[in-house]
Amino acid sequence: MQDPVQARKAKLRDKLITLAEAQIAKGGAASLRARALAQEAGCAVGAIYTHFDDLDALVLAVNLRTFQRLGTQVSQAVADAEGQGPNARLITMALAYLRFAEAHPALWQALFDVRMTADDPVPQWYLDALGGLFSHIAEPLAELFPDLPEQELDLMTRALFSSVHGIVLLGLQNRISAVPVDQIERMIAQVLGQVGNTPIS
Amino acid sequence: MQDPVQARKAKLRDKLITLAEAQIAKGGAASLRARALAQEAGCAVGAIYTHFDDLDALVLAVNLRTFQRLGTQVSQAVADAEGQGPNARLITMALAYLRFAEAHPALWQALFDVRMTADDPVPQWYLDALGGLFSHIAEPLAELFPDLPEQELDLMTRALFSSVHGIVLLGLQNRISAVPVDQIERMIAQVLGQVGNTPIS
DNA sequence: TGTACATCAGTGAACGCGCGTTCACTGATGTAC
DNA sequence: TGTACATCAGTGAACGCGCGTTCACTGATGTAC
Numbered sequence: 001m002q003d004p005v006q007a008r009k010a011k012l013r014d015k016l017i018t019l020a021e022a023q024i025a026k027g028g029a030a031s032l033r034a035r036a037l038a039q040e041a042g043c044a045v046g047a048i049y050t051h052f053d054d055l056d057a058l059v060l061a062v063n064l065r066t067f068q069r070l071g072t073q074v075s076q077a078v079a080d081a082e083g084q085g086p087n088a089r090l091i092t093m094a095l096a097y098l099r100f101a102e103a104h105p106a107l108w109q110a111l112f113d114v115r116m117t118a119d120d121p122v123p124q125w126y127l128d129a130l131g132g133l134f135s136h137i138a139e140p141l142a143e144l145f146p147d148l149p150e151q152e153l154d155l156m157t158r159a160l161f162s163s164v165h166g167i168v169l170l171g172l173q174n175r176i177s178a179v180p181v182d183q184i185e186r187m188i189a190q191v192l193g194q195v196g197n198t199p200i201s
Numbered sequence: 202m203q204d205p206v207q208a209r210k211a212k213l214r215d216k217l218i219t220l221a222e223a224q225i226a227k228g229g230a231a232s233l234r235a236r237a238l239a240q241e242a243g244c245a246v247g248a249i250y251t252h253f254d255d256l257d258a259l260v261l262a263v264n265l266r267t268f269q270r271l272g273t274q275v276s277q278a279v280a281d282a283e284g285q286g287p288n289a290r291l292i293t294m295a296l297a298y299l300r301f302a303e304a305h306p307a308l309w310q311a312l313f314d315v316r317m318t319a320d321d322p323v324p325q326w327y328l329d330a331l332g333g334l335f336s337h338i339a340e341p342l343a344e345l346f347p348d349l350p351e352q353e354l355d356l357m358t359r360a361l362f363s364s365v366h367g368i369v370l371l372g373l374q375n376r377i378s379a380v381p382v383d384q385i386e387r388m389i390a391q392v393l394g395q396v397g398n399t400p401i402s
Numbered sequence: 403t404g405t406a407c408a409t410c411a412g413t414g415a416a417c418g419c420g421c422g423t424t425c426a427c428t429g430a431t432g433t434a435c
Numbered sequence: 436t437g438t439a440c441a442t443c444a445g446t447g448a449a450c451g452c453g454c455g456t457t458c459a460c461t462g463a464t465g466t467a468c
Contacts, residue, residue: 005464009411034455044413049456051411112374158380159368159388166367167360173313179359187360194395206431210444235422245446250423252444 013051015041021062021107029059029110059110060126066107067129070100074136086140087196093136094164094188101168102181137161144196163191214252216242222263222308230260230311260311261327267308268330271301275337287341288397294337295365295389302369303382338362345397364392 019040023032032055038045052058077096081089101108114122138157145153171184220241224233233256239246253259278297282290302309315323339358346354372385 005411012411033453035453038414045455046414046457047412055455112371155384155388156391158371159391162368162371162388163364163392164367165371166365167363169370170313170359170363170366183356187356187363190357190360191364191392194398197395197398206444213444234420236420239447246422247424247447248445256422 009051012041012043012047016048016051016058017061017065020058021065024059024062024110025104025107028106029113032059060114060123062107063111063114064125064129066104066111067126067132069104070097070108070111071129071132073100074133078136078139086143087193089140090137090160090195091189091192093140094192095185097164098168098171098181098184098188101172105172134158134161141195160192160195164188167191210252213242213244213248217249217252217259218262218266221259222266225260225263225311226305226308229307230314233260261315261324263308264312264315265326265330267305267312268327268333270305271298271309271312272330272333274301275334279337279340287344288394290341291338291361291396292390292393294341295393296386298365299369299372299382299385299389302373306373335359335362342396361393361396365389368392 016037019037020032023037034045034048034055038048041047048055048058052061074093074096077092078089081092084092114126134154134157137160138153141153141156141160142148145156148156167184167187171179171181171187217238220238221233224238235246235249235256239249242248249256249259253262275294275297278293279290282293285293315327335355335358338361339354342354342357342361343349346357349357368385368388372380372382372388
């Protein structure tokens, strides 16, 4: 029961996550099926449960990866925009967010689908991952509003993140309101473009 | 097959919608069950299908009512704020939106849950209902930006609606980020308060 | 090196369950004469 | 008014289906001596 076995075990775990990710990307988190997954992975259904308590736990594992990828993309966008002013950096990040959501709509949606009815709380690492995204936004905001107390800054960070999230969400939502991506981009610019040009009430 | 019969028929239809609404309000649209509904309504399961093609169609019927109630509340808020400036009116409407979402979270969520996977398109009246909400927002915006071409105005209307929607959504989402309502109110004021104080880029 | 034993990742048949929808039928109500 | 017939809202047993999860078991691999 040493390294080689542990490695095999880790390999299957990884395979399960990867295949689950593909399925969620294709059909959403609700389309994940234990039997189908086991068949694709070439293992028995039961094996899934030696690695995850639940299918829900598996979805969370996929979401962790998604958060990491999303975080990387946003970091990179803000790094690429280093020379620009804080307002432009905000917009650049929001556009990176949009691009990610557009490229992986179902994976992105799964991040926020974490059931509100669940009895057990969302794990801490999940909230941390979300917090990581926020921190990218807080930095240019602090530059725009140097005198704002930290608490206010946090609030505005959340507010702007949520605003962009809402624009992307309703913009991409196929049936209810589908809007061309370049219009979504302009909406983001409209809302974020106004930030910092005026004293906050 | 005349009035009395039609009336009885309409009564059952109404009863089904009302009971379905109560269930959705309690447990979300996904918790609606044909058999349970029939039992509550005191009819056979089959009867549901003489009134609605689908359970989904029933959900849409409930959503229509929800849209109407929501529309009424927003209209009223904007009517009450008649004396105020356009920016204050925007905020008043957004707060009415928040209050509604807070009071009927599951019904409100159901409005936007209309499945993206469905093969049949969302009916026109559904989009019209959403458009009705937008029109309330467009009016103060037109006042703030008298020179803006209509197309731009539409875009900004959508952008602001989506922003407020995003703030309310993530703010109310219990587990993932729960935030006290007064903070949600302040976030809305922060974002909307900046609108119109600066020339649009 | 060789043998006896322990561990535990992985197996997969079986459990237990709930659900949306259909359709042949009934019976109350209305119409025609 | 009374009778024969037509309509159709409502009935509910039955169809057909898929699913998450468990648990007694196996067999490959590692350890102890």
